[in-house]
Amino acid sequence: MNDFSDALSSALLLLLHWERDLAEIVALSLRVSLTAVVMAAVIGMPLGAALALFRFPGRQALVVLTSALMGLPPVVVGLIVYLLLSRSGALGVLGLLFTPTAMIIAQVTLITPIIAALVRQVIEDLWQEYAEQLRSLGAGPARALPTLLWDARFSLITAFLAGFGRASAEVGAVMIVGGNIDHVTRVMTTAIALEVSKGDLALALGLGIVLITLSIAVNATAFLVKERALRRQA
Amino acid sequence: MTGGDGESILPLELQDVCYEAGGKRLIKDMNFRLEGDRTTMVLGPNGAGKSLLLRLCHGLLRPAAGRVVWHGAGGGDPARHQAMVFQRPVMLRRSAAANVDYALALRGLARAERAARVEDALDHTGLKRLAGHPARVLSFGEQQRLALARIWALRPQVLFLDEPTASLDPAATHSVEQIVTALRGRGTRIVMTTHDLGQAKRLGDEVLFLHRGRLLERSPAADFFAGPQNDLAQMFVAGELLWWRRQKRKLPTDVDPREGPR
Ligand SMILES: Nc1ncnc2c1ncn2[C@@H]1O[C@H](COP(=O)(O)OP(=O)(O)O)[C@@H](O)[C@H]1O
Ligand SMILES: [Mg+2]
Numbered sequence: 001m002n003d004f005s006d007a008l009s010s011a012l013l014l015l016l017h018w019e020r021d022l023a024e025i026v027a028l029s030l031r032v033s034l035t036a037v038v039m040a041a042v043i044g045m046p047l048g049a050a051l052a053l054f055r056f057p058g059r060q061a062l063v064v065l066t067s068a069l070m071g072l073p074p075v076v077v078g079l080i081v082y083l084l085l086s087r088s089g090a091l092g093v094l095g096l097l098f099t100p101t102a103m104i105i106a107q108v109t110l111i112t113p114i115i116a117a118l119v120r121q122v123i124e125d126l127w128q129e130y131a132e133q134l135r136s137l138g139a140g141p142a143r144a145l146p147t148l149l150w151d152a153r154f155s156l157i158t159a160f161l162a163g164f165g166r167a168s169a170e171v172g173a174v175m176i177v178g179g180n181i182d183h184v185t186r187v188m189t190t191a192i193a194l195e196v197s198k199g200d201l202a203l204a205l206g207l208g209i210v211l212i213t214l215s216i217a218v219n220a221t222a223f224l225v226k227e228r229a230l231r232r233q234a
Numbered sequence: 235m236t237g238g239d240g241e242s243i244l245p246l247e248l249q250d251v252c253y254e255a256g257g258k259r260l261i262k263d264m265n266f267r268l269e270g271d272r273t274t275m276v277l278g279p280n281g282a283g284k285s286l287l288l289r290l291c292h293g294l295l296r297p298a299a300g301r302v303v304w305h306g307a308g309g310g311d312p313a314r315h316q317a318m319v320f321q322r323p324v325m326l327r328r329s330a331a332a333n334v335d336y337a338l339a340l341r342g343l344a345r346a347e348r349a350a351r352v353e354d355a356l357d358h359t360g361l362k363r364l365a366g367h368p369a370r371v372l373s374f375g376e377q378q379r380l381a382l383a384r385i386w387a388l389r390p391q392v393l394f395l396d397e398p399t400a401s402l403d404p405a406a407t408h409s410v411e412q413i414v415t416a417l418r419g420r421g422t423r424i425v426m427t428t429h430d431l432g433q434a435k436r437l438g439d440e441v442l443f444l445h446r447g448r449l450l451e452r453s454p455a456a457d458f459f460a461g462p463q464n465d466l467a468q469m470f471v472a473g474e475l476l477w478w479r480r481q482k483r484k485l486p487t488d489v490d491p492r493e494g495p496r
Contacts, residue, residue: 133324137336137337147326233328
């Protein structure tokens, strides 16, 4: 118990001083996960919307695939991206392994299916409700797409935040493809894993507190966005 | 004044139209022709196929057999000159005014023209003070009026209404009927279903009576309510329940609906 309270007080001190190392780690985490979620949204939103609205060959398979990929273990994604990026891999020439870019690629792979699957569900439900009216007004699925995305905007933000939550919390994928290199690819989750294994609980706990705060902030935002939407637009 | 721009897309003709779903034939050999500026009421018990018929006419459903022909459309797109109001209004998550504007934008109207029409439509439907309100928080009756404001702004030549007052109170029903009458006065050809026989009498010039996917009678409204020729229609007007089971009565032979009202 003493260990814990010592660690906790050192952690709080660390946070109070907000040292460069700590700030660097937090900043890299945010940069990697935010970039990943933006890119995953750019891919996943149109993909999810297309799966919801259009009937094309292979659609069913893609629907199943996105749902299945939602639950992918991060280490497996890390492993696959590692194999692709390693020197003998298909993308080895790019020399991306153990860079933040590799971590972003891994996280994009991890959360694109999540965003695509959530967006598909949201857009499908909305299209179900709107289809007849919009078709009567002269809008087929393609013309309706921007309307549906706009009307689903609050739910889409939730999908986006879910993706961000998953990206910033995972450790397996970024560990494998980033390598947890100090000042280069060390992010909050990999730092925590390392510090704990070294027995330095203070930094681990400090980062843990930052992560939890972030997670609460993300979820509170999601909640408030939904609430506001319900109150304003029904 | 005509309901839309250019030539009328009427007459509308259904030629041996059938519709099937779930392995069942739900609309059977429907034949009739609509023209002129009368208001047509489509009546019949629940499940008769009224909603399906309206959707087939409007192009939301494709017939399994037969054809829906807009004789006046020429090479143009008849869909541009029709509109439909559903039993449950469907509003987008934006303001009342923006909902009307959206429909006009889909038809490719310029911004200034849209703004003028939106204002005029909200004015005529008594929704001016709600223009900036989110459409989906309006009451059910207000939303149905907003659906009609959309129609007012679109100025269709032909309007299909599927039980537009089915879940409205008498006051809201009254205002919907007033707007429908005004639309008709502007030259919009109205085709409407209702369960409210009083409403059918108030608004209808002629009646199409449907039962189990068949058109059993077509008469001028006055004649229909004075005494329909068809026994099932008689029972319907008398307010009796129509049973699905065949054993009670043989279906009378169909009138030839192509003739229209005598
Ligand atoms: N997609 C469908 N699949 C199977 N049956 C349907 C479908 N749509 C409508 N029906 C059936 O067709 C009949 C006519 O429906 P409808 O046109 O909605 O009747 P109403 O005259 O009450 O408007 C009903 O018995 C209904 O259950
Ligand atoms: Mg119906």
